[in-house]
Amino acid sequence: MAKSPEIEHPSKAFGWAARDTSGLLSPFNFSRRATGEKDVTFKVLFCGLCHSDLHMVKNEWGSSIYPLIPGHEIVGVVTEVGSKVQKFKVGDKVGVGCMVGACHSCDNCDNNLENYCPKMILTYGAKYYDGTITYGGYSDTMVSDEHFVVRIPDNLPLDASAPLLCAGITVYSPLRFYGLDRPGMHVGVVGLGGLGHVAVKFAKAMGVKVTVISTSPNKKKEALEHLGADSFLVSKDQDQMQAAQGTMDGIIDTVSAQHPLLPLIGLLKTQGKLVMVGAPEKPLELPVFPLLMGRKLLGGSCFGGMKETQEMIDFAAKHNITSDIEVIPIDYVNTAMERLVKADVRYRFVIDIGNTLKSSS
Numbered sequence: 001m002a003k004s005p006e007i008e009h010p011s012k013a014f015g016w017a018a019r020d021t022s023g024l025l026s027p028f029n030f031s032r033r034a035t036g037e038k039d040v041t042f043k044v045l046f047c048g049l050c051h052s053d054l055h056m057v058k059n060e061w062g063s064s065i066y067p068l069i070p071g072h073e074i075v076g077v078v079t080e081v082g083s084k085v086q087k088f089k090v091g092d093k094v095g096v097g098c099m100v101g102a103c104h105s106c107d108n109c110d111n112n113l114e115n116y117c118p119k120m121i122l123t124y125g126a127k128y129y130d131g132t133i134t135y136g137g138y139s140d141t142m143v144s145d146e147h148f149v150v151r152i153p154d155n156l157p158l159d160a161s162a163p164l165l166c167a168g169i170t171v172y173s174p175l176r177f178y179g180l181d182r183p184g185m186h187v188g189v190v191g192l193g194g195l196g197h198v199a200v201k202f203a204k205a206m207g208v209k210v211t212v213i214s215t216s217p218n219k220k221k222e223a224l225e226h227l228g229a230d231s232f233l234v235s236k237d238q239d240q241m242q243a244a245q246g247t248m249d250g251i252i253d254t255v256s257a258q259h260p261l262l263p264l265i266g267l268l269k270t271q272g273k274l275v276m277v278g279a280p281e282k283p284l285e286l287p288v289f290p291l292l293m294g295r296k297l298l299g300g301s302c303f304g305g306m307k308e309t310q311e312m313i314d315f316a317a318k319h320n321i322t323s324d325i326e327v328i329p330i331d332y333v334n335t336a337m338e339r340l341v342k343a344d345v346r347y348r349f350v351i352d353i354g355n356t357l358k359s360s361s
Helices: 051-057 158-165 167-177 194-205 217-226 238-243 262-267 306-318 330-341
Strands: 011-018 025-032 039-049 074-081 093-096 099-101 141-145 186-190 209-214 231-234 248-253 268-276 297-300 325-328 348-352
Touching: 011 141, 025 141, 025 330, 039 158, 039 325, 039 330, 051 330, 074 141, 074 158, 093 158, 099 141, 158 167, 158 194, 158 306, 158 325, 158 348, 167 194, 167 248, 167 306, 186 194, 186 262, 194 209, 194 248, 194 306, 209 217, 217 231, 231 238, 238 262, 248 262, 262 268, 325 330, 330 348
Parallel strands: 186 209, 186 248, 209 231, 248 268, 268 297, 325 348
Antiparallel strands: 011 025, 039 074, 039 141, 039 348, 074 093
């Protein structure tokens, strides 16, 4: 018989978990494995609240395993390292993002693309090598193989760098891979949320001209004055969209709701690239003729490998890029989830785990 989460591992732990598809989170006693020879154990100080956490607590993607502790934008300070750990020591500032395991032997793993490994293990709600379920960062401690731990440079604040471990790498990776990182290029960013606002910051730091494309005219001032975008298009304004036809080398589409692709494809130059990083629940309609007529490309991207994630964090430190956040206590998390449904956050909630997560036992 399977052991209960509280006693399946030797180290006591405490977090907030969802128990069913209501998605309601509440205090939860569980356990973490002892620090293995290649493991890094750290005290969690902050954890970002990602849109995928919202989908997962409600089982909207059909893969959730309850009880479920979400959180894959996890940062803190190392408290213990295994005997064979080489990259980290006690006291280091570290983070864990979307994954905690991979096979380390396939082509993807050999090419530092563990995120595309068929046996990749997600940070929460997945089965680990030992058969137990992984628990995320809405918790007091984290244990991870050092391969999946990222060093957080000293000049980055922990709270505002947490979302970079998911949102940051999710937009940085396609900018690099699809060659949309060359100075002087013109790149569109669709959606100004948790992903979109950091996409603007990374693209600008790469020397790219950035246009924000949004359904909300009231985000124009924020996009131009605060985030430093070069221009702003209201996607519902046909005159604006028509005037911008054929002007962009690429577009990063961060929207996870239903939306038409045809107007976006129209904004691309010949051989332009539309890259999807949002994950709508239902299939989008894809008009093929506009792709043919401009040799245009529709692609996708899903966070990034560990080497690139460290590269992204180091780039963020060099260019002083952080996420714009609203720090919340853990007992506000259910309200924050409700606000996230309405996109009522500028631009990422981050839970202050270190100061507000207290075990009742």
